[in-house]
Amino acid sequence: MPLMKSKSKNPWLQIPAEDYERHMSASNVAQLQMLNKIFADVVNEYQPKSIAILGCTTGNGFEHLNNKNIERVVGVDINPDYISISKRRFETKLPQLELVCTDLNEFEFSNSSFDLIHAALVFEYVEVELLLAKISRWLRPNGILSVVLQLPNDTLAPVSETPYHSLKLLNTVMKLIEPEVFRKRAIKHKLKEAKNYKIILQSGKSFFVLLLQK
Ligand SMILES: C[S@@+](CC[C@H](N)C(=O)[O-])C[C@H]1O[C@@H](n2cnc3c(N)ncnc32)[C@H](O)[C@@H]1O
Numbered sequence: 001m002p003l004m005k006s007k008s009k010n011p012w013l014q015i016p017a018e019d020y021e022r023h024m025s026a027s028n029v030a031q032l033q034m035l036n037k038i039f040a041d042v043v044n045e046y047q048p049k050s051i052a053i054l055g056c057t058t059g060n061g062f063e064h065l066n067n068k069n070i071e072r073v074v075g076v077d078i079n080p081d082y083i084s085i086s087k088r089r090f091e092t093k094l095p096q097l098e099l100v101c102t103d104l105n106e107f108e109f110s111n112s113s114f115d116l117i118h119a120a121l122v123f124e125y126v127e128v129e130l131l132l133a134k135i136s137r138w139l140r141p142n143g144i145l146s147v148v149l150q151l152p153n154d155t156l157a158p159v160s161e162t163p164y165h166s167l168k169l170l171n172t173v174m175k176l177i178e179p180e181v182f183r184k185r186a187i188k189h190k191l192k193e194a195k196n197y198k199i200i201l202q203s204g205k206s207f208f209v210l211l212l213q214k
Pocket of ligand 1: 010012032035036039054055056057058060076077078079082102103104105119120121122125126
């Protein structure tokens with residue numbers, strides 16, 4: 001069984017994995033595919049030996065960690081079903097995979113644990129300042145934090161329209177963060193910008209990828 005830690009009431013617990021994956025990969029959303037590529041790119045560029053994936057859902061992109069000589073891989077998510085699915089899909093091909101079902105607002109890793117911490121579309125749902133402070137401690141010297149933020153859009157709803165209505169629950173909790181605000185907070189926690197880029201999807205939604213180094 002995956003390790004289970006305490007978690008608070010959270011709308012993510014009411015979104016079935018099937019709805020999540022179908023919504024995120026729907027042709028008018030196409031975010032699952034985008035996130036998969038961002039993760040592959042960061043792993044290939046930085047070649048980490050130890051990696052934590054915060055808000056790992058059902059293991060999107062974990063296939064890029066196969067045969068990479070990575071010593072430690074930890075996936076963290078608040079939803080126990082997502083964690084179980086990640087385990088079922090990847091435990092054989094990725095025997096070093098550890099999965100933790102927990103609320104990131106309450107969880108702690110040891111200091112200097114990871115070369116890479118990946119947090120894609122997660123800061124929208126957590127206490128930003130608190131998690132940045134923790135990540136700064138969890139990273140090894142020169143370690144990388146890769147972040148994906150959804151950019152605010154005046155005309156498009158934050159959660160796109162698809163037949164998977166459970167995703168609408170996220171409208172009540174999702175808080176988009178301006179990159180400039182995020183950057184300032186990261187600097188406060190001793191994380192320096194290494195690189196950034198913007199992705200605009202066909203839907204018109206745009207995303208900001210930010211790589212920060214400790
Ligand atoms: C949009 S998804 C992340 C997408 C994923 N990172 C990817 O690259 O495909 C957000 C994830 O964060 C998880 N999550 C939200 N709030 C959380 C919290 N407080 N603690 C841990 N996980 C959380 C959700 O359960 C969900 O799986």
